[in-house]
Amino acid sequence: MATLQPTNNLVTPLLTDLYQITMAYAYWKTGQHTKKAHFELFFRKNPFGGSYTLFAGLDEVLKFLSSFRFSQDDIEYLRNTTALCHCEPAFFDDYLANLDCSEVIVHAMKEGSMVFPRVPLITVTAPLGIGNLIETTTLTLVNYPSLVATNASRMVVAARGQFWEQTAGASLPRSMTPPESPRAGALSSAKPRKSMQLSEGGPSDFTRRKPKCVEFGLRRAQGPDGGFSASKYSHVGGFHATSNVLAGKLLNLPIGGTHAHSFVMSYTSLDLVQDAKVQRVDNGEMVLLLPLVRKYQAELGWHDTNEGEMAAFIGYAS
Secondary structure, eight states: OOOOOOSSTTOSTTSSOHHHHHHHHHHHHTTOTTSEEEEEEOOSSOGGGOSOEEOOOHHHHHHHHHHOOOOHHHHHHHHTSTTTTTSOHHIIIIIGGGOOSTTOEEEEOOTTOEEOTTSOSEEEEEEHHHHHHTHHHHHHHHHHHHHHHHHHHHHHHHHHHHTOOSSTTOOOOGGGSOTTSTTTTOOOSSOOOOSOGGGGTSGGGGGGSSOOOEEOOGGGSSHHHHHHHHHHHHHHTTOOEESOHHHHHHHTOOBOOOOOHHHHHTOOOGGGGTTOEEEOTTTOOEEEHHHHHHHHHHHHTOTTOOHHHHHHHHHHHO
């Protein structure tokens, strides 16, 4: 069976802090490297001043552990660093060259679970040497994904509060109950909708609600991997789609989006969209879009609309 590989090829045994390797050498020198130890990954407080966190990143942690091996090139690099050049050759040739995670046992919360401070998300039982060598990488593979997933979840909950549906057994939040209602401020006897998309059947469940959150963060993300990870773990947090086309392909995520401001700026006159047409849903007839827009513009009283911007929207819609 093929070994699982991390999504990012930068995730190797060298993606760690130097002190993890120098500590491993000290353990090896004193014969402590095979001693069994327990490591717990937890956090001390919820992000954003919130009341919960979503656990994410476990899939990449397991891929990392499955593929953990120092390459010969890795070992030669370490052997020649200033911090490690004094180490005994056997540390590199006998210990690091043959090290893997076959003795590592992982217990973890389910990916996407709601978790709380000081409760272990992952517990690792492993020989002391390898346990230290995987610590930093495990942390970086969990901390950022969990932060993104939690933030995405909070956005989904906020969006749902603005468009709360009264169908399918839902009841309005107290703050949104109409003042004229005889039961204003009272709790409905109907079973309230759950607040988390993850517990309601995944992406398909969004068809029952109005809001759909779409992630557009790639151009402002912390590099390519930051953007890809944000697209991935926003989905864990309940986002419906991403604008990131590569994430859509590799992760089988729905992709979506509108257009950039440069598109709007490229249209200066309605003359550019005089012939723009759209197809009617009911009978398939192609109709001119500009007259329809003018009709709705008059009905709504939006007489000060910028015509260049309106031309851009018509052009995109066609």
